[in-house]
Structure formats: structure tokens, C-alpha cells
Amino acid sequence: MRTPRGREQMDEARNPWSNPPYSAAGPATGEAGVLPINTLDAEGAFSPLFSRQQQMFPVLLDVEVDKARAFGSIVRWRAGDAIFTMGRQSPGLIVVLSGLAHVVRRDAVGRVHRVFEYRPGQFMGEIAQLFGHPSLGDGVAVEDTTAIVVGTEDLRSLLVMEAELGEKVMRALLLRRAGLIERGSGPVLIGESTDARLIALQELLRRNSYPYSLIDVLKDADTLALLQRVSATALDCPVVICPDGTVLRAPDGNQLAKCLGWLPDFDPAHVYDVAIVGAGPAGLAAAVYAASEGLSVALFDGWGPGGQAGTSARIENYLGFPAGISGQALTSRAFMQAQKFGVHISIPSRVRRLRCEQTPLAIELEDGRRVASHTVVVASGATYVRPAIAGLDSLTGRGVFFGSSPVEAKLCKGLEVAVVGGGNSAGQGVVYLASHAKHVHLIVRGANLEAHMSQYLVDRIARLANVTLYAATEVIALKDEAAGLAEIDCVGPRGPLAFRVKHLFMFTGAEPNARWLQGCGVTTDDKGFVLTGAAARGAGESQGDAHQTLETSVNGVFAIGDVRFGSIKRVSAAVGEGAAVVAQIHGVLNERQQRAREAHDARPAQATPAAAPD
Numbered sequence: 001m002r003t004p005r006g007r008e009q010m011d012e013a014r015n016p017w018s019n020p021p022y023s024a025a026g027p028a029t030g031e032a033g034v035l036p037i038n039t040l041d042a043e044g045a046f047s048p049l050f051s052r053q054q055q056m057f058p059v060l061l062d063v064e065v066d067k068a069r070a071f072g073s074i075v076r077w078r079a080g081d082a083i084f085t086m087g088r089q090s091p092g093l094i095v096v097l098s099g100l101a102h103v104v105r106r107d108a109v110g111r112v113h114r115v116f117e118y119r120p121g122q123f124m125g126e127i128a129q130l131f132g133h134p135s136l137g138d139g140v141a142v143e144d145t146t147a148i149v150v151g152t153e154d155l156r157s158l159l160v161m162e163a164e165l166g167e168k169v170m171r172a173l174l175l176r177r178a179g180l181i182e183r184g185s186g187p188v189l190i191g192e193s194t195d196a197r198l199i200a201l202q203e204l205l206r207r208n209s210y211p212y213s214l215i216d217v218l219k220d221a222d223t224l225a226l227l228q229r230v231s232a233t234a235l236d237c238p239v240v241i242c243p244d245g246t247v248l249r250a251p252d253g254n255q256l257a258k259c260l261g262w263l264p265d266f267d268p269a270h271v272y273d274v275a276i277v278g279a280g281p282a283g284l285a286a287a288v289y290a291a292s293e294g295l296s297v298a299l300f301d302g303w304g305p306g307g308q309a310g311t312s313a314r315i316e317n318y319l320g321f322p323a324g325i326s327g328q329a330l331t332s333r334a335f336m337q338a339q340k341f342g343v344h345i346s347i348p349s350r351v352r353r354l355r356c357e358q359t360p361l362a363i364e365l366e367d368g369r370r371v372a373s374h375t376v377v378v379a380s381g382a383t384y385v386r387p388a389i390a391g392l393d394s395l396t397g398r399g400v401f402f403g404s405s406p407v408e409a410k411l412c413k414g415l416e417v418a419v420v421g422g423g424n425s426a427g428q429g430v431v432y433l434a435s436h437a438k439h440v441h442l443i444v445r446g447a448n449l450e451a452h453m454s455q456y457l458v459d460r461i462a463r464l465a466n467v468t469l470y471a472a473t474e475v476i477a478l479k480d481e482a483a484g485l486a487e488i489d490c491v492g493p494r495g496p497l498a499f500r501v502k503h504l505f506m507f508t509g510a511e512p513n514a515r516w517l518q519g520c521g522v523t524t525d526d527k528g529f530v531l532t533g534a535a536a537r538g539a540g541e542s543q544g545d546a547h548q549t550l551e552t553s554v555n556g557v558f559a560i561g562d563v564r565f566g567s568i569k570r571v572s573a574a575v576g577e578g579a580a581v582v583a584q585i586h587g588v589l590n591e592r593q594q595r596a597r598e599a600h601d602a603r604p605a606q607a608t609p610a611a612a613p614d
Contacts, residue, residue, distance in 0.1 A: 049179055056175040059121040060095065064165050065148070068095050068123075071158045072150035077101075083124070083139035083147075087244025089261075090135040092151040093158075093169070094124040099145030104138040105185050107213050108241040109226065113183040117142070123169070126176035127209070130155060130339050134243060134261045136186050136211065159340050174336065177209060184213030187260065190227065191238030192218055194411060194484065196397030197250060198238040202407045204253045207304025208347065209332050210260065253303070253348050264346055266371050272298045272344075274585055275363050275373035277351050278513070280307020281571045282561025283379030284334040285578025291341035293582060295589075298371055299343050300363065302350040306331035307381045308425060308562070309571050311403035313432030316456060318571055328405075330571070351380075356520040356554050374592070375585050378517065378530055378552070378559040379578070385509035391478035399485025400478065400504045404429045409436045412503040418488055420475055421507030422446050427457030429505055430467060440467045441499055443490060445474050473497065478504070512563045523553040529565035532558070548588075550581045556588050 049056065060068070072095070077083055083101060084090045087108075094101075096118050103124055105114045118124050124147075128136055132152040150158060159166035180186065187205075191198040193216045205212045217223045217234055224234070232239050236249040242259040257263055274290050276283045279301035291297045304310070312327030321330075338345065346365075354376060355362040362370045384402040386392060392400065401408050403425070409432065417437045419430050422444035434440050442461070448471055449458045461467055473492035480486055488504055490497040512528045523531045530536075533549040550558045560577035562569055567577065 049175060049182065052175055055171050056179065057116075057122060058168055058172060060123065060165075060168075061121075064168070065095060065097070065121065067162050067165050068093075068150060068158065069148050071154040072148040074146065075149045076146045077141035077144070079141055079143050079145075081141045083141055083145075084135045084137075086136060086138050087134050087242065087246075089132075090125070090129055091149045092125070093129050093149070093155050094118075094139070095148040095150070096120050096122055096124070097146045097148060099141060099147075100143040101139060101141050101145050101147075104140075105180065105183065106137065107185055108188045108243050108245070111213075113185055123172075125173060126180065127173050127336070130159075130173060130336070131262075132264075136180055136243060153342075156340060156342050170336070170340065177211070180211040181209065184211060186211040186213070186243055187256075188213050188215060188241045189238060190215045190217060190223060190232075190241070192216065194398075195238055199397065199407055199411075200253065201238060201240065201251070201256060203405055204256065204304060204348065206405060206407060207306060207310060207328070208262070209328075209335075257348055262347065263349065264344060266298070266344070266346070266369060268370065268372075270296075270372070271360050272296045272371065272373040273589060274298075274375045274377060275361075275371055276300070276377040276379055277354075277363065277516075278307065278379035278381050278561065278563070279305040279331075279335070279345075279347060280379060280381045280561055280574065281309050281331060281334070282381070282574035282578040283307075283377065284331060284338055285575040286377050286379060286560060286581050287338045287343045287578075288334060288341060289579050289582045290585065291338065291343045293586075295582075295585070297338075297343045298363075298373065299338060299345045299347075300349045300351055300365070300371075301347045303348050305335040305347065308384075308403065309574075311405055312425060312428045313404070314428060315571060317454060327571075351516050353516050353518075354378075354520045354522070354557070356522075356557070361556060375556045375558065375588055377581055377585070378514070378522070378557065378563055379561045380513035380516070380563050382510035382512050382562040384506055385511045387475070387506075387508055389475050389478060391480060395478050395480055395485050395504075398480070398483075399502050400506065402506045402508075404433060404505045408503070408505070409433060412437045414438050415503065416441065416499075416501050417503040417505065418443060418499050418501050419505045419507065420444075422449055423452045423507060424454055424457060426507035427453045427461060429507055430461055431457065431464070433505065434464045434467050437503075438466065440464075441470060441501070442467055443470045443473050443475060443488075445472065447471055470497070510562060510569070514563055520557075521554050522557060522559075525565050530559035530563055531565050535565065548584050550577060550584055551588075558584060 098120055101118045103116045104112055106112045124139055129152060159170055189198060189201060189212055215223055217237060227233055230247045232249060238250060240248040240251055240256060246259050248255055248259055273295040275298045276287050277300050279299055284305060287297050287299045306327055309327040310331045314324045314326055316324035350366040352364045352366050355364055360372045360374050361376050362372045364370050413436045415437055416439045417433055418441040419426055420443045430440055430442055470492055473490050475488055475490050477489040478485060485502050485504055488499040488501060514524060514528050514530055523536055525531060530552055532552055536553040550560055552559050558581050560581050561567060561574040
């Protein structure tokens with residue numbers, strides 16, 4: 001009998017990974033040897049992280065250890081004690097004062113990737129400790145060990161208040177997470193690599209910079225035996241084995257996030273200064289600047305940080321990065337900054353609606369929870385337009401993708417692919433895909449690329465020998481086969497045109513993500529983009545003043561980034577609006593505080609009751 005799809009905790013008696021495959025005496029037979037943390041094994045020698053080992057595993061100076069001591073507490077373990085366990089909540093950043101400890105990095109099925117040793121002056125931890133997420137490794141005291149334990153909230157304080165030490169710690173945490181991603185530690189995904197549901201789960205993990213490993217049921221001979229060990233079959237795929245041993249059958253993104261411990265609890269009685277919906281460049285910038293100025297901030301996004309910018313393979317005209325930077329790298333850094341300053345982040349969390357009929361305002365999530373806030377920033381961005389093309393809906397995720405990422409790029413290695421779109425996102429996608437695919441067919445409706453694409457991208461595409469441009473051409477239909485996309489039918493200047501490809505990447509226009517604002521009185525243009533400033537005041541009742549250029553028609557509700565009418569569709573512009581909106585939020589909060597004081601002062605003083613006669 002098949003187990004119903006969903007979440008199941010394996011029984012301890014039959015869970016082969018319920019206990020760490022490691023003891024203080026050393027790794028089990030056949031596993032990686034114990035390595036000093038400044039040493040790489042043969043496989044790691046080819047890693048780009050090799051040259052940064054001293055930054056990944058620094059030894060703190062005595063004065064730095066003393067600074068860390070002010071933020072933590074002293075904890076002692078006897079030899080053989082578990083310091084932390086994979087899949088369970090970590091105590092925090094652990095600075096070793098005396099003794100010897102080992103950390104085992106492995107995946108959810110027990111395959112050991114590395115064993116590190118930590119001695120006095122070194123610290124255990126990675127980004128999970130900053131996020132407050134469960135540990136992605138096992139820590140054990142090899143000798144009697146004494147350490148300073150700095151909890152998540154205190155770690156954030158350390159990073160902000162001790163700038164030089166904080167920089168050293170933060171860099172190490174980031175590099176260690178990069179190492180985990182490189183090795184594939186953490187959860188294990190099992191399924192067919194072309195399965196749209198599996199691709200979506202991989203993209204969720206990738207966008208959130210979370211390590212994982214993938215086992216393809218069609219390529220790995222041991223997969224069926226592995227599935228049997230967790231009481232699953234190929235029909236249950238995609239299957240996810242979480243770090244704590246929990247088995248998920250065909251989960252959605254929210255189920256996976258819960259299993260990994262991503263989603264925080266919100267105090268229903270707490271009122272934030274600002275709630276931000278959308279974690280693209282605009283929303284992340286607003287979160288970082290607001291939190292760094294002392295405001296309490298909640299940030300929500302339905303998928304992961306980065307927005308459309310997060311899918312850009314390389315942004316080369318962003319100020320300060322002469323060599324260019326990927327959208328994922330840029331927005332991931334901003335995401336870490338938001339965590340550093342204490343932003344309460346809930347990803348993935350889809351917002352159902354904005355409740356404007358109450359004071360304070362409230363964000364209502366799809367799971368029914370409400371989060372109250374004095375102000376709200378609409379930074380929910382825009383999605384690619386879904387053209388009216390026959391066959392598009394049934395093939396989305398089955399060969400047709402909106403945007404591109406490394407997950408999809410791996411699928412088209414050595415194959416011919418097609419790209420539709422003539423803007424910068426399409427240009428960046430073409431350049432990236434051309435480095436993986438055999439040939440890229442670029443289909444644009446316009447007469448040329450220069451009309452909507454930056455010149456540096458136009459020039460680069462012109463130099464790519466494996467890219468062909470089809471201008472003034474439009475896709476009219478998609479044809480499928482059992483495995484997915486089979487053919488793209490187009491019409492161009494010379495008549496009908498067909499492409500026999502299995503992968504199509506769409507970069508088509510922008511549609512605002514603003515439906516969750518309906519019923520709240522926030523005015524939009526006829527396409528759904530949110531009006532702000534003078535445009536909003538002209539469309540509805542006058543609210544605020546002329547300086548509130550980013551405030552909507554509803555007092556205390558602001559809009560920034562691609563969702564806003566008239567915004568410049570560039571990452572730098574979105575970041576600028578995210579910074580600018582914080583000053584306007586302060587204006588609203590200060591005005592309300594002033595009104596509250598005036599109302600309090602205007603209350604008639606209560607007469608003091610006369611003393612009763614003796």
C-alpha cells in the first residue's frame with residue numbers, strides 16, 4: 001500500500017540516518033578522514049575556495065575572543081558529547097576556548113563529505129547560525145571542550161557592534177555556506193531531473209542559497225534500494241529526505257521550507273514599524289536600510305530573495321562591480337545584510353491580502369496568519385507576461401521556463417534551445433545559455449535588439465557564434481510529446497518557421513504582482529501598476545504631502561521597484577527607491593507619534609478626588 005503524499009517522520013528503529021554516522025573515535029570505515037580545517041582533500045583541491053581557507057577558518061586573536069565573550073556564555077562538554085546534531089537547532093556560533101571538537105559535514109542520507117577539527121581560537125558555525133536554522137552538520141567533542149556559545153540574536157549584535165570581528169566572522173560564515181553548496185550537503189532530492197516539480201524544488205533551494213544533493217532515479221542504479229529504505233517508490237517522486245530524517249513525498253515549496261526550519265513564528269500581538277512584501281532588490285534595500293536605522297522590519301516573499309534580478313546570469317553595469325556580478329550573488333549578499341540587521345524574514349510566504357480597514361495595517365498570509373505593521377512597503381515586483389500561445393500552459397515547467405537559472409541550464413547542456421525576448425533579461429539569458437547549449441535561437445518581435453537592450457549585451461550577442469537572431473518573429477504555437485516540449489512554431493518575415501527544440505526560455509514583458517492589494521483602496525493604472533506620489537493623490541483622496549513621492553493613495557502604504565508605475569526597470573533604480581522610501585516611512589511614523597502626543601496632551605486633566613473628611 002502506498003503512503004499518502006506529504007510529510008512522514010521515519011521510525012527511529014528503521015531510519016538508517018537517525019544517528020550521525022560518526023563517533024568521537026573517528027569516522028566510520030570508508031568515510032572521509034579527519035582533516036585539520038586548514039587542509040583540503042584531493043577533491044577540494046580543485047575548488048575555487050581553496051585559496052580562501054584562511055578566511056573560511058580563521059584563528060581569532062585573544063583580544064577577539066575576549067570581544068566574543070561579551071556576547072555569549074561559557075559551555076562545557078565532556079569527550080564524546082554531541083555539541084550539535086544535523087537537522088536540529090544549533091546552539092549558535094561556538095568559539096573553542098580549550099579542547100578539541102570535530103564537525104562532520106554530510107548529507108541527509110549519511111554520506112560524509114568532510115570532517116573538520118576545531119581547536120582553541122577557532123569557531124564552529126555557518127550561515128544557519130545567523131538565520132536561526134537547524135544545523136547542517138554534526139558537532140562532537142573529541143576531548144573535554146570548553147567554548148563560548150553566541151546565540152543567534154547575540155550573534156547579530158556582535159556582527160553590528162564589533163565591526164572588524166564581525167567582518168571576519170561574517171566572511172567565514174558565507175564561505176562555509178558556499179562550501180556546503182559546492183559539496184551538496186543537507187537535504188537529498190530524489191526524482192527525474194526533468195520533472196517540473198523537482199526543478200521547482202531545486203530552484204527554491206538555489207534561490208535561498210541552501211545546499212542540497214540530487215539523485216536522479218533514471219541514472220543512479222541504487223535509487224530504488226534507497227527509496228525502499230524510506231518506504232517510498234518511484235511513484236512518490238520527487239522525494240526529499242530532510243536533514244532531520246523526515247521524508248517528504250512530492251512536497252510543495254512551503255512543505256519543504258517547513259521541514260528545513262525556514263519559516264519563523266510571528267507574535268500576533270507585536271506590531272512592526274514596517275512590513276515589506278517582496279524580496280527583490282527594492283524590498284531588500286528597504287529592509288536593510290530600515291533595520292539598520294533601528295526600525296522593526298518584517299519581510300515576506302513567496303519564493304526567494306532576488307526577484308527577477310536574481311535570475312540574471314550576470315549584471316555588468318551595476319555600479320562598483322567592474323567584472324560584473326550575478327543577480328543571485330548580488331541579492332544573496334543583500335539578503336545576508338538583512339539578516340545581520342535583524343530583519344524578520346519569512347520565505348517562502350505568500351501574501352493573500354493587505355488589510356487596510358484596520359489600524360494598524362495588517363498583512364494576511366495564505367495560511368491565515370496576520371502580521372500587524374504601522375506601515376507597509378509594496379515591493380512585490382513584476383512577473384513575465386504569459387503570451388497567448390497555444391500549448392504554453394501545459395508545457396510550462398515541461399521544457400518551457402520563464403527566466404533561466406543554473407538548474408535549467410544543466411538540462412540543456414549540448415542541446416539546441418530557444419529564447420524569446422528582446423530586453424536586458426533576455427540578453428543576459430542568451431549569453432549565459434550560450435555557454436551551455438549547442439546553439440541558441442533568439443526570437444524577438446521587434447526589428448532589432450537595440451530598441452530595448454543595453455548596447456554591451458547587443459555587442460556580446462553579436463560575437464557569439466552559436467547564437468542566431470530571428471527578428472520580427474513571433475511564436476504562435478508550441479507542440480508537445482510525452483517528455484515535454486517538442487517544437488516551436490513561429491511566423492516571421494519570410495513566413496512560417498519551426499524549431500525542433502526541447503527547451504524554451506521566455507523573457508516576455510512585465511506584469512505587476514499587485515492583485516493582493518485589491519479591495520484595499522490602493523490605486524493603480526489600467527495595467528495594474530501601483531500609483532504613488534502626485535499620481536496617487538490625483539487619483540484618490542489627497543494623502544500626505546508632496547515629499548511623499550513613494551506613498552500610495554493609502555496613508556502609510558508605499559510602493560517601490562518594478563510594481564510601481566513609472567519606475568525605471570533597473571536594479572540600481574530599485575535599490576535607490578528602497579533606500580529613499582525609508583526616509584518617507586520615518587516621516588509617517590513621526591507624524592503619527594506627534595498626533596498621538598497632541599491627542600494625549602489635549603485630554604482634559606482628571607480632577608484629583610477630594611480627600612474624605614476624617
